[in-house]
Structure formats: C-alpha cells, structure tokens
Amino acid sequence: MAITDLTLVQTIKALKDKQFSNEELNQAYLNRIKRYNPELNAFFEVNESSGVIPAAVKSLISTKGLKTSAGSKIIENYKPPFNATVIENLISEGVSVIGKTNQDEFAMGSSGENSAFGSTKNPWDLKKVPGGSSSGSAAAVAADLAVFALGTDTGGSIRQPASLSGVVGLKPSYGRVSRYGAIAMASSLDQIGPFAKSVGDARLILEWISGGDKYDSNCVAEKFKIQNSKFKITDQNLKDVRVGVPEEYFGQGLDEGVKEVIEKAIKKMEELGAEIVEVSLPNTKYGVAVYYIIMASEVSSNLARFDGIRLGGPRDLFGDEPKRRIMLGTFALSSGYFEDYFIKAAKVRTLIKKDFEKAFASCDVIVGPVSPTVAWNLGEKIDDPLKMYLSDAYTIPASLAGIPGLSLPAGFSENLPVGLQILGKYMDEETVLNVGEVLEKALNIKEKPRLR
Amino acid sequence: MSIYKPVIGLEVHVELNTKSKMFCSCSADYFGKAPNTHTCPVCLGLPGALPYANKEAIRKCIQIGLALNCTISEDSLFERKNYFYPDLAKGFQISQLRWPLCVGGEIEVESDFGEKSLIRINRVHQEEDTGKLSHLGGVTLIDFNRSGVPLVEIVTEPDFTDSSQIRDYAKKLQQIFRYLGVSNADMEKGDMRLEANVSVREVKSEEGRGTDFELPNYRVELKNINSFRFIVAAVEFEIKRQINALEAGEKLHQETRGWDEDKKETYLQRSKEEANDYRYFPEPDLPGIKNQELRIKEIQDGLPELPSARIKKYIDQYGISKTTAETLVADESLAELFDGAVKLGLEENVPVKEVANYLVNSPTLASHLKGGKLNISPDEIVQAVKEKKSGKIEDEGELEKIAQEVISENEKSVNDYKSGKESAIMALVGGVMRKTSGKANAIRVKQILERLLL
Known part of the structure; x- marks a missing residue:
C-alpha cells in the first residue's frame, strides 16, 4: 500500500510507529501533485516546504503568506497577513498546508468551472466536472494529492463536490467552526468543513477545527469531541437509529441511477438494524429561491470591499457569476423590494428550519441524495445558470437551516461516484458521523479513480 | 405676506471614549497618532475578517439612551449600511436602522427667549466611524486609525423651531456625554458632530401650538459641517434662503447642502436624484443584542445624577437661583465639588446658598470654566466661607x-x-x-x- 493511500488516522499511526518520516510523507504527496496536478488543475499553488501532515486548503481560506485568490482575478495575487482560525488550529495539531486549491470564483458555482484560472477536472473522468465550489479540495482528496482537505459549504459546496468526486465531505452545523479568515460569500450560510478519505478522518478533523472563537461572533459552540453517543462506533449495526427519508428528495429531476444507489444504501441501513421513517420537508421546493435571495443579498454586500482601493484590481475583474449575484442581491435589498424579497425569503427560511425540527422529532438522521445527478460533462451547464442552481436543490435546505450534513460515498452510477447525504440535528455531528461510519464499513467501497 | 416657521431635526454623532474599537480590539484612541498604526484585518476590512462587538460601547450607548429618557429595545440588531466610499473599508458601515438600541426619548431645551420646549428623540443607535481622508495636492491619503471607532447617533424628531434651541440642545447633550463619561464630546476634535435637516412651513392662522401639523414635502440636509458655530450659522442662513424662495414662489427640493464659511452661505452638494439607497439589512456576522430588563435596570441604577436633575435639586431644595445652578452643573467635577462642600457645610452650619455664592464668584471657577483645573477642595470652600462669615459684622x-x-x-x-x-x-x-x-x-x-x- 502506498503512503498516499492511507487515511489520516492511518497516517498518524504510521508516523507514530515510524513506518515513514514526515519528509517521506510529504515527498510522496508532492510527487503525486507534480504528476497529476497539471491535468487535474486541483491546486493553484503548492507549498513545497509544508513539512508535517499535508492538507490541501481551499483558496479562499486565508493562509499567511500563501496566495488566497478565492479563484478570482480581482485578488489574484493577494497574500493575507494573517491565518484563518482553522489554519491556526490545524498548525497546532501538526498539520501543514501543502497547497491552496482551485475553486469557483468566491465559492460561486457547482462545477468548478467558474474559477478564473481554469476548471478542476474530475479524477474519475477528466471530461467531467468535479463539482463545486470546493472543486480542487474534492479532487485533491479523491486523487490522493493530500491526506485531507478543507473546503467551505454555503449551499452545498463541500457535500456536492464530495459526492461527485467520491470522497467523504462534511458540512458542520453553522457556528461549529470559526469562519474567521474564510473570504465570505454569504455570511449567514458559510461554513468550513473537511474533505476526507474516511468518516473517521472527518471526525478527527472536525475535532481539530471546531470550537468557539472570539473572532467569529456566531461561533460559540464547544469544540467537537470524539466521544461515544447512545450507540458505540464499534457496534457494527444501526440498531435503535431512526432514519428519516423525505419524499421531497426523491421526486422529479432525480436520476434513476442515483436513485438506485441511494435506495440501496437505505436498504443497507435497514439491514443494519435502522428503523426507516418517512418524513416530510414540505418547503424544500422553495429552498433554491430562498437561497438565491439571501445568499445573493449577502454577496452583494460582502464583495463591496473589493473596490480596488486597498487591495486587488478594479471591479470589472469580477467574473460573470459574481457579477450576476451582486446584481441579484443589490436588487433584492433595494428600497421598494426589500420587503418582498429579502424579508419574505427570511421568513421562508424559518419555515424550512421548522420543517427540519418537525422531521427530527421522529428520526435521528435524514438521508437522501446529495446531487440529483452524477458528475456532468465540462461545459454542459455553464451557459444555463438556472440549471446549475437547481443541481443544489438537495443540499441548500440544510444550509438554510444551519444543520450538519455529510456526503458519504455510497456507490456508482454510469461509473461515476454517488454520495449519500446524511443530515443531522443542529450541533449533532456526532450521530451523523457515527451513522456514516457504520454504513461506510458495511458498504465497503474500495474503488479509487484510475489516474494515468 | 405669509408667516413661515422653521421645522428642524438634528442628527448628532458622538464618538465614544472606549479603550478599543467597536468591532475589533485595536485602540480607539486615534487622535494625533501616526497614520494606519491602530489597524488590524477587521478595521481594514481585509477579506475573511469578521466583526466582534464591543460590549462596553453598547453599554455606553444604552446609558446615553437612558439619559435621554429612551426606551431600550429588548431585541436590537446591527445592520449593514451599504455604500461605496474610499474611507469605508468594508464597502458598508455597521450601523442600525430598523432595530436601534434605544427609541423614543425626549429632552427639554430652552430658546434664547426663555421659551422651554420638549424635543422628541426618535432613536439612539450604535455604529462605527469611517477612516479619514486627507487630500494633499494631487493625492488622497487614507488613515484607517479612526475606522471602526464606536459612534453613537442621536436622531431627533423635527421639533426645533429656531437656532438658539439647537445651541441649547447641543450644549445639553455635550454635558450629558461628559457626565456619563462616555465621550470627551470635544467638537474641535470631531468627537461630536452635528447634522441638521431644515425646512420651513407656512403657518396657518387656526393652528395650535402642538406638533400636530403636516411636515413640508422637502427637507434640506446640512451636512459635513464640522463646527458648532457654523451649523448654527448655516441653519439661520437656510431658514432665510428657504423663506425667500417660497415667497418668490419657488418650489424647494430634497437636497444636501454644505456651508461656505468665506461666503457665509450654504451651497448645493447633492440633490435627491443622486441620493443613495443604502440597502440596509441585518448584519449576518453579528448575533442580535438581547437587553434584559435586569441588565437595563442595572445600567439605569448606575447612572450618575444628570445635569437637569441636579439643577432642579439645587433650585428646589437649596433655593439657589437658576443662573447659579446652571453654572454649578457646567460639568460633573464642579457639581461634585459643590455637592461635597454642601455636605461638609451642613455639618458646620454653613448655609448652602453661601457655599454656592462663594464658589460661583471664586476665581478658580472662572479659570476652570476656561479649561483650567479646579484646585480647591470642599473643605477649603467651607473654611473660606466661615472666615468670611467671622468678619461678617461689617455694618x-x-x-x-x-x-x-x-x-x-x-x-x-x-x-x-x-x-x-x-x-x-x-x-x-x-x-x-x-x-x-x-x-x-x-x-x-x-x-x-x-x-x-x-
């Protein structure tokens, strides 16, 4: 087994057992990056001097002295004078940044194609998109170019590329992980989370990066601790776990092949002892509309600081998608429209949150597809923004509700990976991860992308 | 000829004297400091930086609200006011519009003619200051030391009818800020800034004295006037200009005007058509502010005795003249000195009135009111009065x-x-x-x- 095949947990053990050194570990990953990054375009910048456990970090997460362009020409050469809180946390755990990863510009996109510096390719099929916006982070972990990666999820930007690229991706609860230093897209939705080779890895990374931070007033949660909840991780079953299945996540637009994989995974959970419960999330249909009003409104304000005065170039360097969202958000906040758009969307957001609260009264986790389709061809949806927006219909509601969501590789359709989404109650990452880990073992998916 | 009456509302900005800035821990003491030395990612608006609120500033804002008889909102929110300006690091100012900390207060003012009237306070809210631009020759420099310094804005209803009320209002506010110890309220240093909304209306003969009249359909904002004297002059000029225009049959418009001190006249800065739509919305990076009754009561109980209450006490209980009382409350240290001397005097049978007269006529007070130190103790005052008293058979x-x-x-x-x-x-x-x-x-x-x- 190659060094780069090891999970984070295995890597730490191997380092402890002195099976290989830090230098060997880093060299192994740097070699793979050198070999495969030119065609994958997962990294914008590689940090050859990283040194300890090498993690890939989404471009928009501030790294002192390393370019943090957020995939945009407007701050193409921006090097922050400070580290994001998550980076400081990782450094103190013996992790270093091996490189900054490609992404859709300012995290706006579901395919990686909105990057100002070229798309990332899907390691499973170079003609396909890897998903987005954390495209490079997903591809880097899928192709074993890093032990793990950090991304951000605003409406699905960790879960969706994790699903399309066949890796584990976790969006923590809003407020679990400090956002300080992550260049904001939509402040009330953004959340940093891990891409990992296993659920156990994601759990460990969450423990490292979580916890209250005085620099993020919305991050008041306690540090996530690896611990045993009502059932033990070592129990290889899902006895006493109630799994909610929302009918709204299996309607029109869901690919047959994806549906099959998800249904098989749910069947597996039942075999493992879980009780399958039908639940309803009736306001799911409004999710995309609500999201595009609230997110765009916050975007229009958050991107105002890129005014070309203190850092970066003039505003015409923004790509089409940021421009589109600035326009949408500016409109939604304008006098005369604010009540009808922003305020109404905020009210429906509350209804969506209540949907989940009601559903979770009868179940412990909610499962369904992450994405209605597998990875699509590069260029396929780039001229149809609305079609692109709709591909996030299953991930957006959890973002609006602030609850945690995991994308777990569950199988394949058309030879491309399909992720199962496991949603949990607010701040209950523990149950989500435990259920994910038991299912991960039972599904036992060993396939890796074949790179040449 | 018609009779016109001015309708004036005031917006006062006051910079709080907290140690740190409103949303980061940089020092808020920026006056005279080397440019851009009191800055960090937050107040520079660097990408990824987030605000965290200064609790001491919020407390001081609530103190001001309580001193102005406002109701403190149980649920208050910070909001973003979006506009572009080079001194505005984030491209928006964190302020408050729909959910201010304090609402609905009032304060009594007196005109030069001795007429007293109540000015209604619409709101007292918390916000942050911007950076400072210096135009030097062909270049403009930006100093972000002031960026993020806590500002409180006090907005009145359009209840002023002449400029002497404005002067009295500003003086009273300044006194309150100093009593509360929330700001140095130094106009020259820009600690306290005034903006006026001025319009005039034709008075109908059957009208009563109340505020129950229709507001004019325009108002002129007098802005960016950095001296107290100038704003009074600008208001007086505006009233005359507007009356003359209406008399001449002109229609007046919503606009922003500045003050030209050389020409002693106001000039057009921006007309309504160019007005900003600030697109206020709740600041998503900051949680709401919950003000529980207990906390408000605790702040209320901690307030010092304010000038208006002191004046009333001096007149009603001590029988001191209004002029003397007003002099004695000019600032808190003076009033405290007086109160101390009164207390001591009572123990030694020295009448309050004599203490008051002695202090008001003392040379140290005269120099103090010009900015000097009050170098006299309550005991010295009482002894001096007694000595004077011992030589009292002067008949x-x-x-x-x-x-x-x-x-x-x-x-x-x-x-x-x-x-x-x-x-x-x-x-x-x-x-x-x-x-x-x-x-x-x-x-x-x-x-x-x-x-x-x-």
Whole structure:
C-alpha cells in the first residue's frame, strides 16, 4: 500500500510507529501533485516546504503568506497577513498546508468551472466536472494529492463536490467552526468543513477545527469531541437509529441511477438494524429561491470591499457569476423590494428550519441524495445558470437551516461516484458521523479513480 | 405676506471614549497618532475578517439612551449600511436602522427667549466611524486609525423651531456625554458632530401650538459641517434662503447642502436624484443584542445624577437661583465639588446658598470654566466661607454702636489714649472684639475707635 493511500488516522499511526518520516510523507504527496496536478488543475499553488501532515486548503481560506485568490482575478495575487482560525488550529495539531486549491470564483458555482484560472477536472473522468465550489479540495482528496482537505459549504459546496468526486465531505452545523479568515460569500450560510478519505478522518478533523472563537461572533459552540453517543462506533449495526427519508428528495429531476444507489444504501441501513421513517420537508421546493435571495443579498454586500482601493484590481475583474449575484442581491435589498424579497425569503427560511425540527422529532438522521445527478460533462451547464442552481436543490435546505450534513460515498452510477447525504440535528455531528461510519464499513467501497 | 416657521431635526454623532474599537480590539484612541498604526484585518476590512462587538460601547450607548429618557429595545440588531466610499473599508458601515438600541426619548431645551420646549428623540443607535481622508495636492491619503471607532447617533424628531434651541440642545447633550463619561464630546476634535435637516412651513392662522401639523414635502440636509458655530450659522442662513424662495414662489427640493464659511452661505452638494439607497439589512456576522430588563435596570441604577436633575435639586431644595445652578452643573467635577462642600457645610452650619455664592464668584471657577483645573477642595470652600462669615459684622453703624458702648465703659483707657498713650486704644479694640465674639475686623474696629475719639 502506498503512503498516499492511507487515511489520516492511518497516517498518524504510521508516523507514530515510524513506518515513514514526515519528509517521506510529504515527498510522496508532492510527487503525486507534480504528476497529476497539471491535468487535474486541483491546486493553484503548492507549498513545497509544508513539512508535517499535508492538507490541501481551499483558496479562499486565508493562509499567511500563501496566495488566497478565492479563484478570482480581482485578488489574484493577494497574500493575507494573517491565518484563518482553522489554519491556526490545524498548525497546532501538526498539520501543514501543502497547497491552496482551485475553486469557483468566491465559492460561486457547482462545477468548478467558474474559477478564473481554469476548471478542476474530475479524477474519475477528466471530461467531467468535479463539482463545486470546493472543486480542487474534492479532487485533491479523491486523487490522493493530500491526506485531507478543507473546503467551505454555503449551499452545498463541500457535500456536492464530495459526492461527485467520491470522497467523504462534511458540512458542520453553522457556528461549529470559526469562519474567521474564510473570504465570505454569504455570511449567514458559510461554513468550513473537511474533505476526507474516511468518516473517521472527518471526525478527527472536525475535532481539530471546531470550537468557539472570539473572532467569529456566531461561533460559540464547544469544540467537537470524539466521544461515544447512545450507540458505540464499534457496534457494527444501526440498531435503535431512526432514519428519516423525505419524499421531497426523491421526486422529479432525480436520476434513476442515483436513485438506485441511494435506495440501496437505505436498504443497507435497514439491514443494519435502522428503523426507516418517512418524513416530510414540505418547503424544500422553495429552498433554491430562498437561497438565491439571501445568499445573493449577502454577496452583494460582502464583495463591496473589493473596490480596488486597498487591495486587488478594479471591479470589472469580477467574473460573470459574481457579477450576476451582486446584481441579484443589490436588487433584492433595494428600497421598494426589500420587503418582498429579502424579508419574505427570511421568513421562508424559518419555515424550512421548522420543517427540519418537525422531521427530527421522529428520526435521528435524514438521508437522501446529495446531487440529483452524477458528475456532468465540462461545459454542459455553464451557459444555463438556472440549471446549475437547481443541481443544489438537495443540499441548500440544510444550509438554510444551519444543520450538519455529510456526503458519504455510497456507490456508482454510469461509473461515476454517488454520495449519500446524511443530515443531522443542529450541533449533532456526532450521530451523523457515527451513522456514516457504520454504513461506510458495511458498504465497503474500495474503488479509487484510475489516474494515468 | 405669509408667516413661515422653521421645522428642524438634528442628527448628532458622538464618538465614544472606549479603550478599543467597536468591532475589533485595536485602540480607539486615534487622535494625533501616526497614520494606519491602530489597524488590524477587521478595521481594514481585509477579506475573511469578521466583526466582534464591543460590549462596553453598547453599554455606553444604552446609558446615553437612558439619559435621554429612551426606551431600550429588548431585541436590537446591527445592520449593514451599504455604500461605496474610499474611507469605508468594508464597502458598508455597521450601523442600525430598523432595530436601534434605544427609541423614543425626549429632552427639554430652552430658546434664547426663555421659551422651554420638549424635543422628541426618535432613536439612539450604535455604529462605527469611517477612516479619514486627507487630500494633499494631487493625492488622497487614507488613515484607517479612526475606522471602526464606536459612534453613537442621536436622531431627533423635527421639533426645533429656531437656532438658539439647537445651541441649547447641543450644549445639553455635550454635558450629558461628559457626565456619563462616555465621550470627551470635544467638537474641535470631531468627537461630536452635528447634522441638521431644515425646512420651513407656512403657518396657518387656526393652528395650535402642538406638533400636530403636516411636515413640508422637502427637507434640506446640512451636512459635513464640522463646527458648532457654523451649523448654527448655516441653519439661520437656510431658514432665510428657504423663506425667500417660497415667497418668490419657488418650489424647494430634497437636497444636501454644505456651508461656505468665506461666503457665509450654504451651497448645493447633492440633490435627491443622486441620493443613495443604502440597502440596509441585518448584519449576518453579528448575533442580535438581547437587553434584559435586569441588565437595563442595572445600567439605569448606575447612572450618575444628570445635569437637569441636579439643577432642579439645587433650585428646589437649596433655593439657589437658576443662573447659579446652571453654572454649578457646567460639568460633573464642579457639581461634585459643590455637592461635597454642601455636605461638609451642613455639618458646620454653613448655609448652602453661601457655599454656592462663594464658589460661583471664586476665581478658580472662572479659570476652570476656561479649561483650567479646579484646585480647591470642599473643605477649603467651607473654611473660606466661615472666615468670611467671622468678619461678617461689617455694618458700620452696628460696629460704631458697640464701640461707643466700650468707650463709655472704659474711661481710663480713653483718657490714657487722649493723653498720648496710643497703645491704650488696643484695650478698647479688645473690648469690641470680646463683645462681638471676634466677629469683627480688628483693623476696622481700630479705625472706628480712632475716629470716635478724635
């Protein structure tokens, strides 16, 4: 087994057992990056001097002295004078940044194609998109170019590329992980989370990066601790776990092949002892509309600081998608429209949150597809923004509700990976991860992308 | 000819004197500091930086609200005011519009004609200051030391009808800020800034005195006027300009005007068509502010006695004149000194009124009001009043009467004196001093005796 095949947990053990050194570990990953990054375009910048456990970090997460362009020409050469809180946390755990990863510009996109510096390719099929916006982070972990990666999820930007690229991706609860230093897209939705080779890895990374931070007033949660909840991780079953299945996540637009994989995974959970419960999330249909009003409104304000005065170039360097969202958000906040758009969307957001609260009264986790389709061809949806927006219909509601969501590789359709989404109650990452880990073992998916 | 009445509302910005800035831990003391030395990613608006609110500033904002008889909102929110300006690091200012900390207060003002009226306070809210631009020759420099310094904005209803009320209002606010210790409120340093919304309306004959009238359909904002004297001048000019325009049959428009000190006139800065739509929305990076009753009560109980209450107490309880009372509350250190002297004086039977008169006429107070130190203690005041009191028998007639008594009772001393023994007069002086229990001035007594024995 190659060094780069090891999970984070295995890597730490191997380092402890002195099976290989830090230098060997880093060299192994740097070699793979050198070999495969030119065609994958997962990294914008590689940090050859990283040194300890090498993690890939989404471009928009501030790294002192390393370019943090957020995939945009407007701050193409921006090097922050400070580290994001998550980076400081990782450094103190013996992790270093091996490189900054490609992404859709300012995290706006579901395919990686909105990057100002070229798309990332899907390691499973170079003609396909890897998903987005954390495209490079997903591809880097899928192709074993890093032990793990950090991304951000605003409406699905960790879960969706994790699903399309066949890796584990976790969006923590809003407020679990400090956002300080992550260049904001939509402040009330953004959340940093891990891409990992296993659920156990994601759990460990969450423990490292979580916890209250005085620099993020919305991050008041306690540090996530690896611990045993009502059932033990070592129990290889899902006895006493109630799994909610929302009918709204299996309607029109869901690919047959994806549906099959998800249904098989749910069947597996039942075999493992879980009780399958039908639940309803009736306001799911409004999710995309609500999201595009609230997110765009916050975007229009958050991107105002890129005014070309203190850092970066003039505003015409923004790509089409940021421009589109600035326009949408500016409109939604304008006098005369604010009540009808922003305020109404905020009210429906509350209804969506209540949907989940009601559903979770009868179940412990909610499962369904992450994405209605597998990875699509590069260029396929780039001229149809609305079609692109709709591909996030299953991930957006959890973002609006602030609850945690995991994308777990569950199988394949058309030879491309399909992720199962496991949603949990607010701040209950523990149950989500435990259920994910038991299912991960039972599904036992060993396939890796074949790179040449 | 019609009669016109001005309708004026005021917006006052006051910079709080907290140690750190509103949303980061940089020092808020920026005055005279080297440019861009009090900055961090937050107040520079660097990508990824997030605000965290200064609790001390919020407390001070609530103190101001309470001092102005406002209701403190149980649920308050920070909001973003979006506009582009080079001194605005984030491209938006964190402020409050729909969910301010304090609402609906009032304060009494007095015009130069002695007419008292209540000015309604619409709101007192918390926000942050911007950076500072310096235009030097062909370039503009930006100093972000001031960026993020806590500002409180106080907005009145359009209740002012003349410029002397504005002067009184500003003076009272300044006094309140200083009493509360929330700001130095130094106009020259820009700690306190005034903006006025001015319009005039035609008064109908049947109208009462209330505020129940229709507001004019335009208002002129007088902005960016950095001196108190200038804003009063600008308001006076505006009132005249607007009345003249209406008299001439012109239609007035919503606009922003500045003040040209050289020409002594206002000038157009921006018309309504160019007005900003600030697209306010709740600041998603900051949680809401919950003000529980208990906390508000705790802040209320901790408030010092404010100038208006002190003036009332001095007049009602001490019987001091209004002018004297107003002088004594000019600032808190003076009022505290007076209160201290009054307390001490009561123990030593020194009347309050005498303490007040002594202090008001003392040279140290005169120099203090010009910015000097108050170098006198309550004890010194009381002793001085007492001394003055001990020489209090100044009535010439009374002293003469006593002196006559002593003369008639001391024939020997009188004869000695008259026969050339000058020192004999001292026995007579001693006699007068004994009779007056020492409350006469010995030198004056001697003079009186000498005159009587001529």
